[in-house]
Amino acid sequence: MRISFFCVIAAIGVSAASVSACAQSQLPAKATYTAEVMRDLETVRAATAPFRDITSAQAAGWPTSTPPCLANPMAGGMGHHFVKREHVDGKLELERPEILLYAPAGDGKMKLVAVEYIIPYRILARDAEAPTIFGEKLRRSDELSLWYLHVWAWEENSAGLFADWNPAVKC
Numbered sequence: 001m002r003i004s005f006f007c008v009i010a011a012i013g014v015s016a017a018s019v020s021a022c023a024q025s026q027l028p029a030k031a032t033y034t035a036e037v038m039r040d041l042e043t044v045r046a047a048t049a050p051f052r053d054i055t056s057a058q059a060a061g062w063p064t065s066t067p068p069c070l071a072n073p074m075a076g077g078m079g080h081h082f083v084k085r086e087h088v089d090g091k092l093e094l095e096r097p098e099i100l101l102y103a104p105a106g107d108g109k110m111k112l113v114a115v116e117y118i119i120p121y122r123i124l125a126r127d128a129e130a131p132t133i134f135g136e137k138l139r140r141s142d143e144l145s146l147w148y149l150h151v152w153a154w155e156e157n158s159a160g161l162f163a164d165w166n167p168a169v170k171c
Helices: 016-026 035-051 054-059
Strands: 069-072 076-083 099-104 110-120 139-141 146-151
Touching (some): 035 110
16 A cells, blocks of 8 residues: 555654653663764653653644554554654754654553654655764655654664664554
């Protein structure tokens, strides 16, 4: 089934101090990633901490309509992709991810689980050199006509910090 980028991905203030205790428990093991990756992860978490509550994200201009929750029966879920279209500008900035990913929290609410960085092919051609963030090259999605990288900043992922799917995420 072909899914268009803007069909799947619908356009989405707590203090940074709220990142501390609960954030530390969900960070990947430091031995697994470089100091630079851990520093970048802390930067992303501090920047997105205000959006752990989806209503705060929506008040800050992220979309109010909820896109479908994406799941793969064999690999896990991604969650709901909330795109802030003004961030889709071809610049990769740790503090300004283009997408916030939320997953059902089991209590009727949604929790922030990841961010995603994207650059559409209309901005950076498919055959260009892959852009990087977190020291990782973005992946190509020909189906969605974009470069992308997931970062599981708020939900531990046994498949890896940059994996597409997270076995712990259920739609």
